[in-house]
Amino acid sequence: MALVELRGVCKSFRKGDETITPLDHIDLDIDAGEFVSLMGPSGTGKSTLLNLVSGIDRPDAGTITVAGTEVTKLSRSKLADWRAANLGYIFQTHNLIPVLTAYENVELPTLLLKLTSTERRQRVELALEAVGLSDRADHYPRQLSGGQEQRVGIARAIVAHPQVVVADEPTGSLDTETSEQVQTLLQRLNKELDITMLMVTHDSDVAAIASRQLVLDRGKFLEQSGTTPTRKAEGDEMIKQFG
Numbered sequence: 001m002a003l004v005e006l007r008g009v010c011k012s013f014r015k016g017d018e019t020i021t022p023l024d025h026i027d028l029d030i031d032a033g034e035f036v037s038l039m040g041p042s043g044t045g046k047s048t049l050l051n052l053v054s055g056i057d058r059p060d061a062g063t064i065t066v067a068g069t070e071v072t073k074l075s076r077s078k079l080a081d082w083r084a085a086n087l088g089y090i091f092q093t094h095n096l097i098p099v100l101t102a103y104e105n106v107e108l109p110t111l112l113l114k115l116t117s118t119e120r121r122q123r124v125e126l127a128l129e130a131v132g133l134s135d136r137a138d139h140y141p142r143q144l145s146g147g148q149e150q151r152v153g154i155a156r157a158i159v160a161h162p163q164v165v166v167a168d169e170p171t172g173s174l175d176t177e178t179s180e181q182v183q184t185l186l187q188r189l190n191k192e193l194d195i196t197m198l199m200v201t202h203d204s205d206v207a208a209i210a211s212r213q214l215v216l217d218r219g220k221f222l223e224q225s226g227t228t229p230t231r232k233a234e235g236d237e238m239i240k241q242f243g
């Protein structure tokens with residue numbers, strides 16, 4: 001069984017008198033360890049798909065199974081616990097809480113996990129280390145660069161050691177150089193920490209870092225062929241002993 005499995009997934013939205021159906025009987029399999037990128041025209045349902053896989057939203061029909069759990073069957077409260085333990089979400093604009101430090105932002109999702117305070121501190125320190133920001137733990141978001149803020153957002157997404165991370169335009173608001181650093185980091189999380197990735201992007205160069213490239217167009221997935229360039233790693237000391 002695939003790590004992420006979608007079967008017959010449908011999702012519609014009502015806009016006034018109109019019904020929009022971005023996802024109409026979608027099937028998708030993502031195996032453990034894959035890095036899948038998802039491109040496609042605006043409004044085809046890419047973000048909707050990420051929200052369904054992460055259990056933020058529910059499909060109108062169909063089933064979604066992630067790491068053996070049928071998330072479409074979970075109650076709202078169980079879903080919140082499941083998400084905190086199993087799934088990381090990276091946003092385009094990191095969504096950090098401005099009055100919390102980098103450490104406290106990364107710590108937030110762990111508050112939903114049953115951990116001792118020592119385990120919690122170790123998780124947060126390890127996640128910050130994995131993104132190369134141990135020395136910025138006490139900084140507030142306004143004291144960080146855009147790329148550093150995004151790396152804190154990535155640390156927050158991996159702090160629970162999820163098997164799956166979904167990313168919605170993770171490089172969309174970054175300059176070229178910072179974008180490349182974040183791409184390197186995502187590739188390393190996938191290869192070195194074995195995190196399965198599903199990433200939405202509008203940038204074909206960013207999509208090319210994935211091991212499988214999909215395009216969602218008019219409710220259908222098309223496979224794109226392409227090579228997977230490995231971006232040169234900047235700090236080899238970054239991802240160590242995580243997991």
Ligand SMILES: Nc1ncnc2c1ncn2[C@@H]1O[C@H](COP(=O)(O)OP(=O)(O)OP(=O)(O)O)[C@@H](O)[C@H]1O
Nearest residue numbers: 013014015020022041042043044045046047048049
């Ligand atoms: N909560 C909602 N209520 C109403 N309509 C919605 C909602 N969420 C998404 N939609 C609509 O569903 C369609 C798919 O939206 P979605 O954001 O998933 O597309 P997308 O492929 O991610 O687009 P983009 O590339 O522009 O980010 C759009 O027409 C959007 O307006």
